Amino acid sequence: MKAIRFETAGGPEVLQLVDVQVGEPAAGEARVRHSAIGVNYIDTYHRSGLYPLPLPSGLGVEAAGVVEAVGEGVTHVSVGDRVIYFTNAPGAYATHRLIAARWLVRLPDAVSDDVAAAVWLKACTVEFLVERCARVQAGDAVLVQAAAGGVGVLLCQWLKAIGATVIGTVGSDDKVATAKAAGADHVLAYADVPAKVRELTGGEGVSCVIDGVGKSTFMGSLDSLRRRGLHISYGNASGPIGPVDFGILAMKGSLFTTRPTLFDYYAADSDFAAGSARVLAMLAAGYIAPTIGQSFALADAVDAHRALEGRATVGSSLLRP
Numbered sequence: 001m002k003a004i005r006f007e008t009a010g011g012p013e014v015l016q017l018v019d020v021q022v023g024e025p026a027a028g029e030a031r032v033r034h035s036a037i038g039v040n041y042i043d044t045y046h047r048s049g050l051y052p053l054p055l056p057s058g059l060g061v062e063a064a065g066v067v068e069a070v071g072e073g074v075t076h077v078s079v080g081d082r083v084i085y086f087t088n089a090p091g092a093y094a095t096h097r098l099i100a101a102r103w104l105v106r107l108p109d110a111v112s113d114d115v116a117a118a119v120w121l122k123a124c125t126v127e128f129l130v131e132r133c134a135r136v137q138a139g140d141a142v143l144v145q146a147a148a149g150g151v152g153v154l155l156c157q158w159l160k161a162i163g164a165t166v167i168g169t170v171g172s173d174d175k176v177a178t179a180k181a182a183g184a185d186h187v188l189a190y191a192d193v194p195a196k197v198r199e200l201t202g203g204e205g206v207s208c209v210i211d212g213v214g215k216s217t218f219m220g221s222l223d224s225l226r227r228r229g230l231h232i233s234y235g236n237a238s239g240p241i242g243p244v245d246f247g248i249l250a251m252k253g254s255l256f257t258t259r260p261t262l263f264d265y266y267a268a269d270s271d272f273a274a275g276s277a278r279v280l281a282m283l284a285a286g287y288i289a290p291t292i293g294q295s296f297a298l299a300d301a302v303d304a305h306r307a308l309e310g311r312a313t314v315g316s317s318l319l320r321p
Contacts, residue, residue: 003094004301007056009049012305015059017298022096025071030101032083036117037092037319038062039304040150041212041235046090047305050236053090060092062121064113067104074101082107084116086124088263093301095321105276111283118290118316119154123279125234126154128265130162131278133258134208134230138163141201143224145211146237147184148175150316153291155210156182161287167200169193171311178291178314190217194224205229215239227253234260291315
């Protein structure tokens with residue numbers, strides 16, 4: 001059994017593949033043998049120290065696999081079940097792990113392990129961003145920053161499925177086709193925001209911006225909003241936004257802004273169940289599907305992080321144990 005660990009926060013080079021011992025599950029736990037591991041931008045925040053963890057630490061919050069053993073009191077999954085999970089306890093970059101069983105969701109036969117690992121955390125993120133945070137309605141115009149990324153592709157797919165007008169941004173010409181294939185009605189370069197957004201919306205601006213880029217797109221996102229529009233900052237790919245004078249929200253049209261996290265929207269069991277069911281329904285209906293742009297061996301997690309932070313990936317990335 002092997003796992004990725006790091007002893008100090010820093011660049012991708014701090015990640016090390018080590019031998020580990022994984023014991024038997026305690027009450028409320030399960031042991032899962034991983035088959036596909038999702039790589040997410042939050043992993044880089046944990047590794048770099050932007051989101052500090054007690055060190056030394058494992059890494060990774062999402063994986064698919066098979067249940068090998070369950071502890072006392074675990075009834076909703078059984079040995080042999082194919083499952084997917086995300087969790088707020090990093091440790092998915094591993095061949096096996098123990099995990100609180102509440103995070104495990106059984107996979108239907110129609111959803112492969114690769115698809116599940118590539119989509120689950122991102123799709124649950126998209127579900128809460130679109131449906132419970134932004135409450136997007138059919139006909140709304142929405143700007144998706146980084147529309148060709150792992151979350152961006154799913155945002156475009158989901159928004160299009162519910163009838164929104166989707167304007168996406170991409171960092172290079174070769175990503176335009178990816179965003180359009182995902183459902184973006186219009187695809188812009190970052191430099192074209194917000195002038196082109198205003199042009200496309202008749203000067204009004206969009207009702208909502210969903211922005212995972214952070215610092216470099218913050219002002220352009222605000223300037224793309226209509227009066228009383230909503231700015232959602234869910235990631236920091238270009239770095240954290242930093243201190244903000246709230247007076248700027250008044251100056252730009254009585255805007256709203258929020259910095260939500262997935263785990264606050266999935267903390268209650270009822271929210272977890274409803275959100276998970278909605279994601280599985282969207283997958284079953286074919287409304288959302290990941291673009292698996294690249295995969296790496298578990299031992300090559302350093303390369304995966306370098307590609308992700310260098311914006312050299314398209315769609316979702318996987319690690320293979």
